[in-house]
Amino acid sequence: MNAHHPKAPAAGLPMPAGYWLLATRWGGRELSLLLPRRALTVNLLLLLLLALVATAALGLGSVRLGPAEVWHALWGEGPALHQLVVRELRLQRVLAGIATGAAFALSGCLMQTLARNRLATPGIIGIDNAATAFAVASVVGTGIALAPPAMSLVGATTATVLAFGLAGGSGTRGYRFIIAGLGIGAIAGAVTQLMLSRVAIDLANAAFPWTVGSLNGRSPGATLLLGVGLVVGLALSLRLARTLQLVQLADPVSIGLGVSLRRVRRQGLALSVLLTGLAVAVAGPVGLVALLGPEIARLLCRHRGVPLLASALAGALIMLLADLLGRLLLAPLEIPVGIVTAVAGSPYLLWMLLHPSSRSQP
Template sequence: MHRHALTMPDSRTLVANAVLLLLVAAAVIISLSMGTVQIALAEVIRALIGTTEDPMAAFVINELRLSRVVAGMLSGAALALAGCLMQTLARNRLATPGIIGIDNAATAFAVASVVGTGIAIAPSAMALVGAATATALAFGLAGANGTRGYRFIVAGLGIGAIAGAVTQVMLSQVAIDDANAAYPWTVGSLNARSGASVQVLALGLAASCLVMVAIVRALNTLQFSDPVAIALGTRLRRTRVVGLGLSVLLTGLAVSVCGPVGLVALLAPELARTVCRPGRIPLTAAALAGAAFMVIADLLGRTLFSPLEIPVGIITAIVGSPYLLWILLRPSTRSLT
């Protein structure tokens, strides 16, 4: 096998990435245009490039909506990449951060900070600690199998259930105002985003992408058996540790911005594998699909029943749950990658 066969993109993948990029751009423009105040698409573009003469449009776009859309794009891309990495390491399409409990643990730790349990660490930092803790526990309980096999998934499901129960207990023991402050962390919402958390997410996502570029060939070899991957020059242990670390980092940072937005990490990689050529890990396509999915879901949550807003986590759950059932019930006839 040629050395570059596992790294060079093919024409189908390039076309798929281009189409997904256009979808992201369209979703962003439409999301910036729609809301309580409707703004023409042309005016949105002029506001973004700084040539609009309408001060109201400039204020609504640049001050109110743009930061929310950027937060959605970044968190969606981060969750999708985390899911793609986790699925690759476990060689299982169901092994996403949400399903194995990382989201719930990150949420529990963040809520612990919000409701005042004596922990004086910022919710975003606590979310990252929770994600790392859940992964370490799942990895330890899986034993020799590591991230591979159903034992890792079952361990994660148990950890996620415990973390969810702990979150509900904490919310039931605090004043109603504190519980309301923590509510966005429990359902997933871009309405309670923190500017500092978004900046940290952007930096973490950029750094993670650089690392993934460096290990993409090794990740692609994980689709083969361990002996074949080793014969191709892959250092399996190092690749799995780095990949798992990136998945935890991206999940924790994303949850620190939007809370536990379910099933993005499952849907986006699945869509990416569908449109890209099999045989490679579709990291770019997954990130673009995740960004588009998050922006579109948030747009639907803001506009379907306006002025009532539905948190983005509820929208993704409604859309993604039937698809999850379809994956579970459908016989799989293709490889993970």
């Protein structure tokens, strides 16, 4: 839900507009909770759309299945061919798409909130490219023994530390941090291309999907690790939700309300780096999802809060829909999901750059 969680009104006070009140008794005590109607409705709508697109992704392809056949196959019923197609060939890809999209978008929402700038996504400030460079280094055999997921986390952390160091005292605020990240991303991208140009063609082909973003043939182990990291990251993010909402205020105001800005930014950035690194380890750099997911969530929620859960759901929906389009548009040829999201998201990014008011704080 949206990150705005006001306390329930005391007895006799009027109900605030736009909220539902849930009340119950537990152990002789009256417990109540206010739920924002629009945020709850948006999250349920996004969840429903995600289920519909996931069903379509499981059913569409060279072997086409209806929704009923898909659900029967998921439960281990129906013809063996249907079960093979759904459970063995397509389910892992769908799960990878949901997890990576949610992780990228949640990471972007955290980064934008901390920087109070909608351009400050992990992809824009170089975290994606650095994580990709380190992951490719492990794939092409540069003498580094760590697995791609671990290496991508190292790369994401390295990019963040360098961006902070180059930004000096400005931290995540202002365009110095973004410009430093752009430079780091450009260097990381050049290093990736250099590594690919100096290895055998077979190794370069194996590492190529990491450079453009793809959900084809993803490792179940990496997807499982991302799923665990996503659950933990989402839980910790929701725990920070009220504080993140206060961080959007001016620094003196936030400090006056008792917020430890250094601690909150450190925790938020750590979660963003973790989610980005794990997502890149599965799908490669699909960073524009981190830009589009939070934007769609804010547009739908129409609230000044931090739409963490809505961002994650919107990101998962974007990633899954982009992968489905990439599989179907030029079938039997496949367009990597990173290219589809780049084509869809680049015009919006250009619009943001040409309209300074759109870059204001989330």
